[in-house]
Amino acid sequence: MTLQVTRRQFFKLGATGLATSSMAMMGFAPEPAVASVRHFKLTGAKITRSNCTYCSVGCGVLLYSRGDAAINVVDDIYHVEGDPDHPVSRGSLCPKGAGLLDYVKSDSRLRYPQVREAGSNEWKRIGWDEALDRIARHMKDDRDANFEADDDDGNIVNRWTTTGMLAASASTNETAYLTQKVVRSLGMVAFDNQARV
Numbered sequence: 533m534t535l536q537v538t539r540r541q542f543f544k545l546g547a548t549g550l551a552t553s554s555m556a557m558m559g560f561a562p563e564p565a566v567a568s569v570r571h572f573k574l575t576g577a578k579i580t581r582s583n584c585t586y587c588s589v590g591c592g593v594l595l596y597s598r599g600d601a602a603i604n605v606v607d608d609i610y611h612v613e614g615d616p617d618h619p620v621s622r623g624s625l626c627p628k629g630a631g632l633l634d635y636v637k638s639d640s641r642l643r644y645p646q647v648r649e650a651g652s653n654e655w656k657r658i659g660w661d662e663a664l665d666r667i668a669r670h671m672k673d674d675r676d677a678n679f680e681a682d683d684d685d686g687n688i689v690n691r692w693t694t695t696g697m698l699a700a701s702a703s704t705n706e707t708a709y710l711t712q713k714v715v716r717s718l719g720m721v722a723f724d725n726q727a728r729v
């Protein structure tokens with residue numbers, strides 16, 4: 533049950549040294565005061581819609597970032613919350629999704645394509661164009677070398693078993709459908725989704 537106090541009483545309580553957030557959790561916070569602080573925190577933020585990357589539920593999230601929009605300035609994401617307009621989750625997030633800000637800020641998060649050349653033990657940063665070209669080249673070469681049109685008994689199989697694909701769990705239905713079509717049309721057999729990992 534929420535304890536009703538006036539604004540003046542609220543600030544008197546604050547003078548005792550209790551943190552405002554702790555007081556709010558205890559039910560002492562007048563709702564208008566808390567709403568005002570929240571509004572201030574998000575004022576001027578750029579809001580970007582996205583999906584939680586953790587699992588196949590694909591909950592919708594709102595990413596709040598701040599930057600001056602100048603060239604070469606990267607917006608800094610400082611708040612993440614559920615998207616109330618998302619048809620899957622309608623604003624709710626599980627604890628993993630609610631902690632997405634730690635994921636965004638993690639030093640170990642992969643932020644750009646990297647390659648480890650054959651024989652090397654070091655990862656090297658490359659651009660997206662180079663990464664896509666290299667992937668396409670490897671796929672073409674491997675498929676040309678290993679594609680099987682029929683098996684030993686003469687049955688038509690049209691299969692490519694030496695390369696696999698792992699799809700993203702946060703894909704939309706449309707992206708997942710197209711990924712499946714592309715992969716199967718190449719004859720690829722080993723195809724799975726990160727949602728099961």
Ligand code: SF4
Pocket residue numbers: 584585586587588589590591621624625626627628629630
């Ligand atoms: S918020 Fe939780 S349930 Fe939703 S996609 Fe992320 S991990 Fe899955």
